[in-house]
Amino acid sequence: MEQLTLFAAAGQSKGLPTHLLDYRPGLFCTAESDEYLRKFIAEAPWKQTALKIKDKEIATPRLTAWYGDLGTDYSHPGRISNPAPWTPELLKIKAIVEPLSGVKFNSVLLNYYRDGNDSVAWHSDKESILGKHPVIASISFGEVRSFDIRNKADHLEKYSVRLEHGSLLLMKSGLQEHWEHRIAKSVQPMKARVNLTFRVVI
Numbered sequence: 271m272e273q274l275t276l277f278a279a280a281g282q283s284k285g286l287p288t289h290l291l292d293y294r295p296g297l298f299c300t301a302e303s304d305e306y307l308r309k310f311i312a313e314a315p316w317k318q319t320a321l322k323i324k325d326k327e328i329a330t331p332r333l334t335a336w337y338g339d340l341g342t343d344y345s346h347p348g349r350i351s352n353p354a355p356w357t358p359e360l361l362k363i364k365a366i367v368e369p370l371s372g373v374k375f376n377s378v379l380l381n382y383y384r385d386g387n388d389s390v391a392w393h394s395d396k397e398s399i400l401g402k403h404p405v406i407a408s409i410s411f412g413e414v415r416s417f418d419i420r421n422k423a424d425h426l427e428k429y430s431v432r433l434e435h436g437s438l439l440l441m442k443s444g445l446q447e448h449w450e451h452r453i454a455k456s457v458q459p460m461k462a463r464v465n466l467t468f469r470v471v472i
């Protein structure tokens with residue numbers, strides 16, 4: 271089972287390794303972010319996928335949608351999905367995020383956390399299809415959730431960033447190698463949040 275967040279009310283932890291993570295609040299203004307949140311919730315081809323853990327099928331505790339260039343089919347253990355074609359909104363966001371990231375992305379994974387029960391467990395995005403040192407740009411709309419990272423070699427070394435409405439979190443090269451991240455479930459009531467992670471699938 272996932273643990274409940276240790277950082278429920280905390281802001282950005284002191285000592286956050288900024289060579290691995292770059293947090294930029296307010297990349298999109300509130301009105302624009304409200305509209306993106308509404309539109310993505312209403313229009314993305316949301317799916318709830320199943321994860322196989324020790325031969326048991328477990329529904330992923332959030333909804334996902336995958337968009338990208340044709341040919342960037344993305345497969346995870348237990349899940350395969352064909353990308354939907356880019357929408358005008360996603361292309362607009364991608365064009366803003368790319369110069370800030372120094373990367374041309376060819377796909378984006380959307381996560382929809384419907385309430386505080388939705389989450390993503392500790393993991394790193396280090397599948398071989400993302401290359402050895404992936405850079406991932408993460409945009410958040412909606413409810414502020416705590417993004418926790420922990421050092422793979424020492425789980426007690428942990429930090430947390432509150433991902434605000436309209437913010438960008440750049441996960442830089444090296445983060446996936448040595449650190450895991452999660453969005454923990456929350457005991458506080460939580461409204462909807464949509465997160466976009468722009469990626470390069472090779």
Ligand SMILES: O=C(O)CCC(=O)C(=O)O
Nearest residue numbers: 381390395408453465467
């Ligand atoms: O929702 C988030 O901020 C993180 C999502 C994530 O880690 C992922 O999709 O791999």
Ligand SMILES: [Fe+2]
Nearest residue numbers: 393394395451
């Ligand atoms: Fe991730």
